[in-house]
Amino acid sequence: MKLNRYEKKIIKGIVESRKGIYETPKRDRLSYKPCKEYDAALSLFMKKLIYAEATNELEFEGPATPDPRFRWFTCKLHKPYATKRELRKLL
Numbered sequence: 088m089k090l091n092r093y094e095k096k097i098i099k100g101i102v103e104s105r106k107g108i109y110e111t112p113k114r115d116r117l118s119y120k121p122c123k124e125y126d127a128a129l130s131l132f133m134k135k136l137i138y139a140e141a142t143n144e145l146e147f148e149g150p151a152t153p154d155p156r157f158r159w160f161t162c163k164l165h166k167p168y169a170t171k172r173e174l175r176k177l178l
Contacts, residue, residue: 098137109163
């Protein structure tokens, strides 16, 4: 499977992390521009190679709390018992 450089960067970040977690750069919600690293995280998630979860700086969201300012993706291994060795094979 051929991966672009942003997808490889995310997989390398997961493999090199001790906990197996990679966070994409935090982005301001107000000035939203296309980001290739975000697109790469979503494409790897759609291919079921990783698990990508959208997160923000607020713990609770609701009508009483202000809108979150920053948003990013937290990327993890897809299966609960997956190994980093499986991801290394893709590089």
